[in-house]
Amino acid sequence: MKRRKFIQSTALVSAPLLFNKIPVLASSQLESSNLQTLANAAVNCGKILVIIQMNGGNDGLNTVFPRDKWSELSNARSNILIDETDVLSLNHNPTTGLHPAMQEMQQMYNTGELMIVQGVSYPNPSYSHFRATDIWFTGSKSDETLNTGWIGRALDEIYPDFPESYPNSNMPDPLAIQIGSTLPFSLQGPNINMGYSAPDPDDLLNVINETTDPAPNTDYGLELTFLRLMKDQSNAYRETIQSAYNVTNPPSVEYPDNKLAAQLKIVARLINGGLQTPIYIVNHHKNFDSHENQVLDTDRKLGRQPENLSLLSQSISAFQADLKQMGKDKKVTGMTFSEFGRRVKSNGSFGTDHGSSAPVIFFGTSLNTGVANVEGTAHPVSGMIGTSPNLPQNASVNDQVPMQFDFRQIYNSIMQDWLCMTDAQATSVLGDTFQKLPIFKKDFSKVILNDDFMYIYPNPVVNNQINIAFRDFIKTNVVVTIFSIVGSLLYTNKHYVLGDILTFTIPTLLSKGTYILEVNYNRTILQKKFLV
Structure with a gap:
């Protein structure tokens, strides 16, 4: 492989940082011109987006339960379905409930800090993990292939001169930071991968101490040594990240002992330290690809997926409490996504197979969770956009959860209503116009208000x-x-x-x-x- 091609494609080209053995990948180009645009606009409005990726395809029907479709669920997945009495109820939303492993997220929903967007997918969905992930990362149609990510293109709209004139006094910090994995394709820029990459936490010590691990005396070893040296020498953002991380924190919220929580704790520390980075991406460390043994036959409330949901719920709750304690909660919002959902009908192995639509969950204190805010939607419900999925009474193995919203509607809403991009910029990033969803609050002030509040x-x-x-x-x-x-x-x-x-x-x-x-x-x- 030629050195230039290797540099463009490898995540190692950007300098890694590690905190508590968790890799921190700081993106300056954010894997695409979209991401540059997104970050520039975001910095100007002071908002932060935290994305949690749930790899493998999460079963939405076993996460957000359509309580008004229980007979259809019972017919379709009797071998994995929990008792209806175990479903966690939601305030002012009798049609919907959460998995019993998500008690912390139930509390967040009931206090207006959680929003469910039902039935998110795209036309002619792919059921391949790799292709579906690429579609979500790039914002492409199912029949087109893009070589840049939606966030990267968005950041390019905001920071059109990147990377030549960065960092600078207006934007001294990375445009995006990936924690806990290699850089996702959503951050791919038009010319170079735009992020820090440190899949091995020990790499952070190399950056801090300006040392390079030994490499074998081979052609590959020489290339690797070259890349490591270039990476360390070009690490323009190391000091700003370390300075932010080392800022004295208020008394820390107790985080659960898992890798997702550890990643979110680092994000919270960097936000508290004043880092202007507008985009953070973290990864759920457990896989959601549950073809078999998704639940335990002896207790369907337990199993692989319930464990994953419990880790998600506990970690998000601790992160949100931390943001509140440091007074940063109104400037941060988070979202979860998985590359696809699962089918309506379960299989014979106590699992579910690749499907299409699934709910996307947002969290934060700046969400339009009140029913008045979603008044313009077809079926306004407090804390939810969309309705329970329309399921067949007797589902076949090929039946899918119907799509209600295109995932690019979510991207458009994020770009315009949270990260302060214009309609023209968002359209340029997505290549088309997509109707926004009322996900985020308007800025109301505490004065005499009339019709709007x-x-x-x-x-x-x-x-x-x-x-x-x-x-x-x-x-x-x-x-x-x-x-x-x-x-x-x-x-x-x-x-x-x-x-x-x-x-x-x-x-x-x-x-x-x-x-x-x-x-x-x-x-x-x-x-x-x-x-x-």
Whole structure:
């Protein structure tokens, strides 16, 4: 292999860092011009995206349960399905539940810090691990092959002069950091792999101490020595990463003892240390390819996939608590993805085979988890975009979970609504226009608000019952007051709200007409007109 080709294709070309024996891959070019664009825009708006990759194809129907499709599930996968009573319920979402291994994520959902996007896939999906992963990484159609990643292209839009003039005073830090694995193709740039790569944690000590491991006296060994020296010499970002990592942290949240949690803990430390890097990618260390023994026959709540989900839930919960403690939670959002889901019908080996659509889960405190925020979607539900999948009553081995949303809609929403890219930039990255999803909150301020922060449903009101949906989760007492259109006080009372919905009945019958409802809490005054 020629040296230039080897340099372009290998992850070793970028300098590795290790923290607590966890490899940190810092991307400056972020594996693609898209990633450069994405990082530039993200830095300008101060937001951070953390991506958790779940390799192998996670079974979405055994993660997010369609409780309203239980008979269809029972018919399709009786040998792996848990008892319905074991499903974790979700506030204001009676159709949906989580696997019992995800108790921490259930709590996050119920407090407005978790969002489920149902049925994510793309037309004519691939069931090959490698091809499906490439499609997710590049943002391509199923019948096209791209040689750059969607994040790399996005960053190229934001940082068009990269890497010649970087690092600089405006952007002294890496555009992206990969932890715990080799660099994903999503970060591939048009000319060179744009990341730090340290699959072996001991490589970090080499960078810190400026030493090079011995290599055999062969042609390969000479090439390897050359690459290691070039990598170490060109490590422009080592000091900034180390400085951020070594910043004194507030009292640390206790993380569970697993490799995913260890990766997220490093991300939290780098964020706390002030690193401006907008993109972090971490990998779940367990494989989700569950053709057999996905669950235990003796206890279907246990097994390979439930163990993986428990690790995911515990790790995300600790990471989110850490962000809150350091006061960084509003600037960070995370998402999980797997290259595909599994089929509706289980197989005879207590497992499931390669499928298509699956839920994507977001986490953070800046999500539009209130039902008012997804009002424009077809079936608004608190904490969820989309509906339970439409499953056949008697599924065959070839039946798939139907697609509700194209994964590029998620990418478009992230780029525009979280990472501050323009519509033109996002379209350039994806090569087409994709409708956004209401994943992220708008920036509301604590002043007198009118129509935007809450809505009343149904409107006109029926039988004196008032239903209020807020665009944010509330955990406090609120004072509700109702005035006539000419200002006469008709009702006032204090209610405790935990979530995004308040329902109450007015004891005095209201006649037909227009009224004003006011909600007062934490020095915030919300007002809304309604009809009877």
